[in-house]
Amino acid sequence: MKKVLSTxxxxxxxxxxxxxxxxxxxxxxxxxxxxNRKTSILLLPAVGVAQETGLEFGVVSIISFYTNPKDTxxxxxxxxxxxTFTTKRQSNLYIKPDIWFSENKYHLSxxxxxxxxxxxxxxxGDNTLKANEDKITLYWTAAxxxxxxxxxxxxxxxxxxxxxxxxxxxxxxxxxxxxxxYVTSGNVFYAGPSVIxxxxxxxxxxxxxxxxxxxxxxxxxxxxxxxxxxGIIKADLRQFFPLQKKLSLGTNLNYQSVQGKDIPFYLYPxxxxxxxxxxxxxxxxxxxxxATLHAELRYHFITRLGVAAFGGAGTSFKNGAFRWDxxxxxxxxxxxxxxxxxRGITIRADYAFGEKRGGEARQKGFYLSFAEAF
Numbered sequence: 001m002k003k004v005l006s007t008x009x010x011x012x013x014x015x016x017x018x019x020x021x022x023x024x025x026x027x028x029x030x031x032x033x034x035x036n037r038k039t040s041i042l043l044l045p046a047v048g049v050a051q052e053t054g055l056e057f058g059v060v061s062i063i064s065f066y067t068n069p070k071d072t073x074x075x076x077x078x079x080x081x082x083x084t085f086t087t088k089r090q091s092n093l094y095i096k097p098d099i100w101f102s103e104n105k106y107h108l109s110x111x112x113x114x115x116x117x118x119x120x121x122x123x124x125g126d127n128t129l130k131a132n133e134d135k136i137t138l139y140w141t142a143a144x145x146x147x148x149x150x151x152x153x154x155x156x157x158x159x160x161x162x163x164x165x166x167x168x169x170x171x172x173x174x175x176x177x178x179x180x181x182y183v184t185s186g187n188v189f190y191a192g193p194s195v196i197x198x199x200x201x202x203x204x205x206x207x208x209x210x211x212x213x214x215x216x217x218x219x220x221x222x223x224x225x226x227x228x229x230x231g232i233i234k235a236d237l238r239q240f241f242p243l244q245k246k247l248s249l250g251t252n253l254n255y256q257s258v259q260g261k262d263i264p265f266y267l268y269p270x271x272x273x274x275x276x277x278x279x280x281x282x283x284x285x286x287x288x289x290x291a292t293l294h295a296e297l298r299y300h301f302i303t304r305l306g307v308a309a310f311g312g313a314g315t316s317f318k319n320g321a322f323r324w325d326x327x328x329x330x331x332x333x334x335x336x337x338x339x340x341x342x343r344g345i346t347i348r349a350d351y352a353f354g355e356k357r358g359g360e361a362r363q364k365g366f367y368l369s370f371a372e373a374f
Contacts, residue, residue: 054087058092060080061080071102075202120281122285126316156195198212204372206238211238227262230259232267252294253292256289263288269289274367276290289322290314291315291322333351334349346370350373352366
């Protein structure tokens with residue numbers, strides 16, 4: 001009798017497991033789209049190995065929802081989260097909300113972040129050398145918030161604000177971080193106005209329309225700011241063109257600048273990440289100003305899958321020192337998996353290349369993340 005009960009229990013558990021797996025496969029591979037406006041949660045494991053961190057493990061997730069499910073005008077809101085830890089007691093935690101309120105009359109976005117992680121420091125400028133790589137540890141705490149209000153058709157005005165705390169540890173003796181006598185800690189608080197023009201057909205997988213955001217934030221001298229007082233300027237211009245039913249072209253012009261006296265190195269804009277100048281290590285080049293231009297072809301050929309090809313150029317530079325011949329190239333391609341086709345929620349896998357400098361391997365990078373680069 002016990003054997004019969006045990007066998008029956010195993011069969012029941014196995015059938016439930018098979019049913020659950022079938023349901024999961026149908027969810028992620030089905031070519032059907034739904035127009036329901038219920039909350040959607042996507043959770044993925046994160047695993048990696050590096051000499052500086054040992055084993056890195058954790059989870060990344062994206063929550064998609066509508067603040068007013070009955071209003072079909074309101075855009076999808078998202079909350080991106082990341083929680084990873086390493087066997088060498090390092091951590092990288094963040095929450096990034098992007099909230100659209102009823103009829104898109106208000107928009108709230110921001111970042112809450114704590115990062116205790118090693119990174120490679122190469123110095124300042126657009127001509128740094130791989131040979132000067134210096135491994136240091138960053139302790140970074142950030143609370144950033146942007147809030148905008150719709151004032152007329154497609155035009156928003158708002159405020160950008162944030163507080164960030166930086167601390168660095170350099171365990172390697174004689175590296176460029178030590179010999180350059182860079183500051184090892186600092187705080188910055190900033191706030192100021194922003195203006196946005198937004199005519200995109202969607203804020204997730206955009207295929208038509210325009211987006212322009214300009215912000216200026218003033219950072220007053222505060223305790224622990226190393227004497228810095230000045231302004232932070234950011235401009236982000238995007239234009240999207242539908243070429244065919246499933247094919248579109250997107251362009252992105254990005255400019256960032258920090259102005260003032262006693263600017264600490266950690267406030268300099270950095271060239272290279274999963275959004276701006278893919279193919280370059282974040283911080284390989286950093287300076288007082290950053291200018292980049294990108295173009296990306298997007299082909300959404302079936303319900304769940306798409307591909308993209310992209311290219312661009314950019315550089316970091318001091319005031320008055322921009323040079324066309326110092327522009328650095330980037331190019332690459334990637335795959336898009338539409339986790340939620342109805343809302344345009346994608347998982348993006350890109351491989352990108354950068355410049356090939358004398359005596360160095362070509363710079364490149366692989367990126368796996370939620371949502372589009374721009």
